[in-house]
Amino acid sequence: MILTLRALGVGDLATAVPALRALRTAHPDQELTLAAPHWLTPLVNLIGAIDHLIDTPDLDTLTWTGPPPDLAVNLHGRGPQSHRxxxxxxxxxxxxxxxxxxxxxxxxxxxxxxxxxxRWCRLLAWYDIPTDRTDLHLHRPPPDGIPTG
Incomplete structure (x- = not known):
């Protein structure tokens, strides 16, 4: 299990897409969980690399009930609060x-x-996980999910 933290907004999540995809590519058999605000779920689903989302609205709340993750990745900031x-x-x-x-x-x-x-690509490269900073595309949502009017 890989746990990643990016408890911010839409733009911040978008900048983490290449890093999230790189983690998926480097660990294809691991479950990838993202700790981020639940209201980002529709966008998270379009990334195509995340298996689970844990509602994490801020750095005061991370409800983790599972076993210790094999890997935790801080895509939120430089710490210390997010590290802790x-x-x-x-x-x-x-x-x-x-x-x-x-x-x-x-x-x-x-x-x-x-x-x-x-920043996030360089972080993963430090740990020998190759990234592609241009891998920013999102999957197209189904036609019935497109707002009209």
């Missing part, structure tokens, strides 16, 4: 930017100037 939220699930391994305040010294250093897409 994921570490509370007792993952076997955390992929995140280095943050000594959170007790996580592994991972790349945070660069404020990075575009969000590049």
């Amino acid at each position: 939220l994921l570490l509370a699930t007792r993952p076997h391994r955390l992929l995140a930017h280095a943050n000594p305040d959170a007790g996580h010294t592994d991972g790349p250093h945070w660069h404020d100037h990075d575009h969000e897409i590049d």
Whole structure:
């Protein structure tokens, strides 16, 4: 099981699409769970890489009742709050930017100037997971789901 955190809005989720797809490609047999606000479900379904969504509206609430994930991936920020939220699930391994305040010294250093897409691709590349920053397409929703009027 892979647990990823991106508890923000639509634009923020869109910038994580290449990283989420890269995780799916690197771990095709693992279940991929995204911790994000539930209202993003229609968009999450169009990514095509996520098996489960855990409603996580902010960094105060992550309801994790399963066994420790094999891998937790912080696509939310540089920590320490988001790191600690994921570490509370007792993952076997955390992929995140280095943050000594959170007790996580592994991972790349945070660069404020990075575009969000590049930030998450660089994070995964640090851990030898190849990404394609241009893999931003979403699946087309079924015709009956398109609003009219």
